[in-house]
Amino acid sequence: MRVQIQTVIESLIAPVGRLDQTVDTLKFGHPDTEVTGIVTAFMPTQYVIEQAKARGANLIVAHEGAFFSHHDDTAFLHKDPIYEEKRQVLEASGIALFRFHDYYHRYKPDGVTEGLIQSLNWLSFVKEHHAASSVLHIPTETVSGLVEHVKKCLDIPYVRVVGELGLECSKIGLLAGYRGGAQNVLPLFAKEQLDLVIYGEGPEWETPEYVRDAVYQGKHKALIVLGHAESEEPGMKLLADRLTSRYPDIPVHYIKERPIFQIG
Template identity: 50%
Template structure:
């Protein structure tokens, strides 16, 4: 029995109410195309697309857009050589790209957060699943430094960024993936959930980091770990690939992650 791209989209969005201005859509390709193979990734980079072509995968399911802005607008990129080269690669390869962003964040629990928590081996520490964050309780004697080192080792990260004291004991923390590290989300959590630590993907650097700095200067024990946007969300897309492999066992399904975008010099 043939599997079409629409069949895959239907599975990804079953029982999910997408927002009116959702970014989840088939950005490139036709929904009635037969699926030969699926590539699941966080970011559909030029390298990822080339890799998909080599493995004869004609559907890429990506969490983020291929063309450098949240709503996948391309008018502003007209005649840009990088955009044109990537667009040509996609067209010539006849690869379809479906963006799975809003739906996976609306899974119960949030599919991206769940992937990160499972990858870190922290499922037993989760006290509460919230739409924007998971609330965790760590065993006694766990320090911010212990948590940071565990994240680096387990996820293969070159670095994470820490604000606050690395040797501070951490009993309660919140994990916020992606671009959820802004003050409007994190600062109320510190107070309402009596948190010691926020672990986030990224956010405005003049908000949560500065709040933590002021808290520390006032003698309050608070800390922040910023791990990077892709670093916080890639594991969720890998979990999605694993689940799709179970649902569609006759279709080759691959997960691929590109190299980290930033280097420490």
């Protein structure tokens, strides 16, 4: 069965309904083009674009923007050589690019968070889903044990930790992506009486400093910071699995990038 790019897009936004304001639009390509293959990725890096082309895919569904701006603003990149080369590579490839950020975060539960929980093998431990977070009650484990579990399940080389590694935890708050700011996390710590919060990214002078003071006061609190990509990539892998089931005749590939940071 022939499937057009717009058909795939409509299927992705259907669980939410069309939003009046969103960054989720078709950035490159034509909606009437027949889909020959789909790639899902957290970030449409130049590597991902080239891998999509090598696999014969002509549609990339990416969570974040291609050109280093959440709102896909490129005016400030005029004549920037890195931007120009990447744009030319994308245009020459003939690959369509659809941004899938706002809709996916509005799935119930949040599709990105669901992918993270699934990758951590914690689906059975979910107590409650909120709009920007999930609360889990897991079998008691130390922070150090959870660090090793997270690294193994997500296939990542490191995380960052605030708090005592020997602290035993069972009540966990999980926030994917850039949701680690104080306004999201601190009320969650208090309301849910959490031992530990795990998030992707957030201002370092907010939640980490709160946890530092909590530890100094003798309170049992800890924080694990995964990294933005590391917390959201599992959601895009989950999306690839769903698209494979929905379109069994179309090759679907999830492409995971290498960690962006190195430990110096």
